[in-house]
Amino acid sequence: MAVWLSTTAEDFDARFKDLLATKRESSADVNDAVAKIIDQVRREGDKALIALSKRFDRVDLGEKGLRVTEDEIAAARAECDEATLDALKLAHDRIAEHHARQRPEDDRYTDDLGVELGSRWTAVESAGLYVPGGTASYPSSVLMNAVPGKVAGVERIVMVVPTPDGALNPLVLAAAELAGVSEIYRVGGAQAVAALAYGTETIAPVVKIVGPGNAYVAAAKRQVFGVVGIDMVAGPSEVVVIADSENDPAWLAADLLAQAEHDTAAQSILITDDEAFAKNVADAVDRQLKDLPRKETAEASWNEFGAIILVKHLDEAPALADRLAPEHLEIATADPEALSDRIRNAGAIFLGRYTPEVIGDYVGGSNHVLPTARSARFASGLGVLDFMKRTSLLKLDSDALAKLGPAAVTLAQAEGLAAHGYSVSIRTNAGGGR
Amino acid sequence: MAVWLSTTAEDFDARFKDLLATKRESSADVNDAVAKIIDQVRREGDKALIALSKRFDRVDLGEKGLRVTEDEIAAARAECDEATLDALKLAHDRIAEHHARQRPEDDRYTDDLGVELGSRWTAVESAGLYVPGGTASYPSSVLMNAVPGKVAGVERIVMVVPTPDGALNPLVLAAAELAGVSEIYRVGGAQAVAALAYGTETIAPVVKIVGPGNAYVAAAKRQVFGVVGIDMVAGPSEVVVIADSENDPAWLAADLLAQAEHDTAAQSILITDDEAFAKNVADAVDRQLKDLPRKETAEASWNEFGAIILVKHLDEAPALADRLAPEHLEIATADPEALSDRIRNAGAIFLGRYTPEVIGDYVGGSNHVLPTARSARFASGLGVLDFMKRTSLLKLDSDALAKLGPAAVTLAQAEGLAAHGYSVSIRTNAGGGR
Numbered sequence: 048m049a050v051w052l053s054t055t056a057e058d059f060d061a062r063f064k065d066l067l068a069t070k071r072e073s074s075a076d077v078n079d080a081v082a083k084i085i086d087q088v089r090r091e092g093d094k095a096l097i098a099l100s101k102r103f104d105r106v107d108l109g110e111k112g113l114r115v116t117e118d119e120i121a122a123a124r125a126e127c128d129e130a131t132l133d134a135l136k137l138a139h140d141r142i143a144e145h146h147a148r149q150r151p152e153d154d155r156y157t158d159d160l161g162v163e164l165g166s167r168w169t170a171v172e173s174a175g176l177y178v179p180g181g182t183a184s185y186p187s188s189v190l191m192n193a194v195p196g197k198v199a200g201v202e203r204i205v206m207v208v209p210t211p212d213g214a215l216n217p218l219v220l221a222a223a224e225l226a227g228v229s230e231i232y233r234v235g236g237a238q239a240v241a242a243l244a245y246g247t248e249t250i251a252p253v254v255k256i257v258g259p260g261n262a263y264v265a266a267a268k269r270q271v272f273g274v275v276g277i278d279m280v281a282g283p284s285e286v287v288v289i290a291d292s293e294n295d296p297a298w299l300a301a302d303l304l305a306q307a308e309h310d311t312a313a314q315s316i317l318i319t320d321d322e323a324f325a326k327n328v329a330d331a332v333d334r335q336l337k338d339l340p341r342k343e344t345a346e347a348s349w350n351e352f353g354a355i356i357l358v359k360h361l362d363e364a365p366a367l368a369d370r371l372a373p374e375h376l377e378i379a380t381a382d383p384e385a386l387s388d389r390i391r392n393a394g395a396i397f398l399g400r401y402t403p404e405v406i407g408d409y410v411g412g413s414n415h416v417l418p419t420a421r422s423a424r425f426a427s428g429l430g431v432l433d434f435m436k437r438t439s440l441l442k443l444d445s446d447a448l449a450k451l452g453p454a455a456v457t458l459a460q461a462e463g464l465a466a467h468g469y470s471v472s473i474r475t476n477a478g479g480g481r
Numbered sequence: 482m483a484v485w486l487s488t489t490a491e492d493f494d495a496r497f498k499d500l501l502a503t504k505r506e507s508s509a510d511v512n513d514a515v516a517k518i519i520d521q522v523r524r525e526g527d528k529a530l531i532a533l534s535k536r537f538d539r540v541d542l543g544e545k546g547l548r549v550t551e552d553e554i555a556a557a558r559a560e561c562d563e564a565t566l567d568a569l570k571l572a573h574d575r576i577a578e579h580h581a582r583q584r585p586e587d588d589r590y591t592d593d594l595g596v597e598l599g600s601r602w603t604a605v606e607s608a609g610l611y612v613p614g615g616t617a618s619y620p621s622s623v624l625m626n627a628v629p630g631k632v633a634g635v636e637r638i639v640m641v642v643p644t645p646d647g648a649l650n651p652l653v654l655a656a657a658e659l660a661g662v663s664e665i666y667r668v669g670g671a672q673a674v675a676a677l678a679y680g681t682e683t684i685a686p687v688v689k690i691v692g693p694g695n696a697y698v699a700a701a702k703r704q705v706f707g708v709v710g711i712d713m714v715a716g717p718s719e720v721v722v723i724a725d726s727e728n729d730p731a732w733l734a735a736d737l738l739a740q741a742e743h744d745t746a747a748q749s750i751l752i753t754d755d756e757a758f759a760k761n762v763a764d765a766v767d768r769q770l771k772d773l774p775r776k777e778t779a780e781a782s783w784n785e786f787g788a789i790i791l792v793k794h795l796d797e798a799p800a801l802a803d804r805l806a807p808e809h810l811e812i813a814t815a816d817p818e819a820l821s822d823r824i825r826n827a828g829a830i831f832l833g834r835y836t837p838e839v840i841g842d843y844v845g846g847s848n849h850v851l852p853t854a855r856s857a858r859f860a861s862g863l864g865v866l867d868f869m870k871r872t873s874l875l876k877l878d879s880d881a882l883a884k885l886g887p888a889a890v891t892l893a894q895a896e897g898l899a900a901h902g903y904s905v906s907i908r909t910n911a912g913g914g915r
Contacts, residue, residue: 131895134888145598148590154582163832164579164846169825171859185896218895254858273714276859280707301904308900340899387874391603398597398876403904406877409889412598413873424688425605425710427871437861439847440821442832443840454568455843461565461652462619465774466742470735470837 049315049329049353054363063356067370067421071283071312071352081266085241092247099238104180104211108233113249115215115231120224123217132221138410139190139225145412146198149431155440161447165440170200171276173251174434175243176228177258177268178219180209180235186222187408191415191429192258193226199434204228205253207243209235235260240267244275255434259416278433279426282419283312286404287373287393289364290328291380292321294400300331302377302403307348308341314352316371318364325355365389372423375404394423449475483749483763483787488797497790501804501855505717505746505786515671515700522675527682533672538614538645542667547683549649549665554658557651566655572844573624573659579846580632583865589874595881599874604634605710607685608868609677610662611692611702612653614643614669620656621842625849625863626692627660633868638662639687641677643669669694674701678709689868693850712867713860716853717746720838721807721827723798724762725814726755728834734765736811736837741782742775748786750805752798759789799823806857809838828857883909 052062087095097109124132155165174196178189189206196204206223208215210233223231232250234242240260246252256268257278268277286306290299303315319325332349339345358364365386368376372392380386383398390396394417397404408415416429443451452475459467486496521529531543558566589599608630612623623640630638640657642649644667657665666684668676674694680686690702691712702711720740724733737749753759766783773779792798799820802810806826814820817832824830828851831838842849850863877885886909893901 128895130891134891134895137888138892141592144592148588149600156582158575158578158846162845166583166847172825182897187892187896273854273856276856295907298904298907301900301907304900305898305904308898335900335903340897345900383876390872391606393872395873395875398874399878401879401882401908402875402877403908405893405901405904406882406885406889407873407875408901409892410885411596411875412592413600413875417873418870420707422707422710423870423872425870428873430871432866436852436857436859437864438824438827438857439829439841439851439862440832441829441836441841441845441847442817443836444833445835448835448840451840451844454571455840457564457568458572458621458843459839461562461568462621463616463774464739464742466735466738466769466779467839467842469769470732470739470839473729473732473735474835474837 049349049355051355051357053357055359063367063370066354069352071314071420077262077266078270081237081263081270084237085267085270088238088241088247089245093249096234096238096242096247099236100209100234103236104209106210106213106233111233113232113234115220115233120220120231123215123220124224126217127221131218134410135186135190135218135222135225138187139194141410141412142190142194142414143198146195146414146431150198151432151435160450161444162451163440163442167438167440168435169438170435171255172201173203173205173253173255174201175253175256176204176206177239177256177260177264178206178208179260180211180214184208184216184219186216186218187415188259189219189222189228190226193223193228195414195429195431196257196434197227199431201434203230203253205243205250206231207234207239209233209239237263237267240264240271244271257429257433278416278429279418279422281416283310283314284375285314285316285373285419286375286377287316287318287368287371288377288379289318289361289368289386290377291319291361292324293381294379296324296327296331297335298400298403299328299379300335303328303332303349303353304335304339304345305403305405306375307345307353308339309344311344311347312352313348315349316354316356316373318356318358318367320358320361322357325357329355361386368393372421374417374419374423375407377402377404392423394418394428483783483789485789485791487791489793497801497804500788503786505748505854511696511700512704515697515704518671519675519701519704522672522681523679530668530672530676530681533670534643534668537670538643540644540647540667545667547666547668549654549667554654554665557649557654558658560651561655565652568844569620569624569652569656569659572621573628575844575846576624576628576848577632580629580848580865583629584632585866585869594884595878596885597874597876601872601874602869603872604869605689606635607637607639607687607689608635609687609690610638610640611673611690611694611698612640612642613694614645614648618642618650618653620650620652621849622693623653623656623662624660627657627662629848629863629865630691630868631661633865635868637664637687639677639684640665641668641673643667643673671697671701674698674705678705691863691867712850712863713852713856715850717744717748718809719748719750719807719853720809720811721750721752721802721805722811722813723752723795723802723820724811725795726753726758727815728758728813730758730761730765731769732834732837733762733813734769737762737766737783737787738769738773738779739837739839740809741779741787742773743778745778745781746786747782749783750788750790750807752790752792752801754792754795756791759791763789795820802827806855808851808853808857809841811836811838826857828852828862
């Protein structure tokens, strides 16, 4: 049973703060183990990858080869169900189309002093994409992580995926092929992150690493950060649903459970202004739970982290949602835009009664890699900009330098940086220069 | 004396790789000390800030007060030289004008299936700006860190600055006032970062922390990352100068030294195609060093990390620059654009003989907070986007859901997420719904 809070209760503030402060992840300290693995990969290269895969995934990559071959990819594709491939293709095309709109424009202009300024965007040379193995090996995540890089113009996209006991989801390979992944290696864990960051005999290093993973992968990404760029470190998923009483309770119960089935640490929160309706949603959750294949996971999540927040008026909801800063926010009301306009902190907002969050997971076109654990206060979902970087351009001629130089010299002197001042004055004092 | 490399030498590749691999920072392990300080601030709030400032800065903030008052700011401004204030004002206005062009545009559109998609940018609610104390307390850095936040629309910008022995650079306060900083606290070190992240009785927490600092500040930023957003962790500064022999050697020597005077760990590299010219630049460096107030620092940097790379033709320079991925790149040739167009990795490029990098430090308008230590391969300079985040919007009506829903259900089933599928099918199977 989820917790119930009511904004009219005297202890609401304290209980809401508790909700905000809930830690949903056990932060096992794997840093030392990960540091050793990274070190081993740096020293021994492929040999380390083979040894560690034998140990952790029980596969002999010395025999199978590190790289997944073209033939294997073709065979995997042939194994996939046609309807699923079509759905993947639809998802791919919609993600590509939406993300193409995120491509930044270069800027170049000359200001009134004759100074030329510019901002130039370029794609990173290469990107590594981590894909988890086993049950969390999702083809949709392959698309969501690879397509923005492709749209950005990254030439080389390298996928790594562990194959525990040799198993590799054929849909993951099919999705990688669709997305235009350049190379695929069957290696996972911290050792895969180390290989992407530092390179081995077989795997050339990349400059940016993205994609979800377990605690070892997350720790490895943090440790190689600086050597390469990384995306955010994702935590367990969460949804906040703001709903009036005009909804079908079963629809919203399904949405809350879609989130809860991801992970026992996932979090589903309903905000509504009608107690009877809230009760109906809670009952519908209990009913739907019974038949759910992932009942245990969803039930654990709902019981431990689920919450129902009763407000006097839905006007109160945006401020609460902003403090929760959820990864996903559904607004199931007659005029969802009115509430949405008042929200600052959310990874993605799903507007209206016919926009279940799951559409965004797969085929909406927007990215499903979104800021978790209240980081929507300062972070965005994965996008094209994560695979690009901006170079500033500055160009002065002798006239412009004559106008702007003296102020630079003044500030350099004020900061006690004489050589700074001199690098300007030697040019402006030189007259025409040479 | 800087090292000399020549692309025609047999050992060039090995020596260039050594240059790339040079570690310029001693990475003292301050993590444990920093973790203790953060913990103390979380437990004791203001009391910890006062105790730690007494210990590290030798000031009694219990007496002076944590917050810098309006009166103190006015007094500081009155103390500043008028010409310097004018130069600061010019810098401020140019930075604001350039950064205003970085404001992203929202996107909202309906696609051919009737699905509404959008990207909405919002500013972070609040930002903390760390400013170092002592000799590295630069007013220009206050502008460079605060103005992009202001332009982004951040309502609350909180500055922290240590006051060792009570000293506080009046220009830093004047710059903060100019930039529209909301609150200033005289506290520094890891304790200031902890206060910004977690809040104390006096300092309300912020959601993003930016600004340079020493090893303790950098470690504290890394440790609070996740609780708040952080900008990049900056390393020592660097410049690469690509120059033909038509330059005045003394001008380029001045540029190399402007970088070197920052820090003994700074790095200045000249790439040229003319050995005699290179020799002249090196001689000019030695001559100019003699009279430099920060001679010791600049000399140590140049001797230990400076480099001159001789190429057969300047055509080779872009590939080398890309591998160095410098924070600053000067191109002092007749046609700098031709080379610039071939560069992918650089924080900022300064084009032509009349654009010393120092212009970008102060009054060019672009930001001087730029990616160091080869991180220009994947990172950008500080900008407006660092103070904003993007929320995805998705809105379907029943028709659009009927068209798009089945593919989502197919993918949910393929991924074994039944509740995901159900949250869509319960709506599409309901006919008109309610």
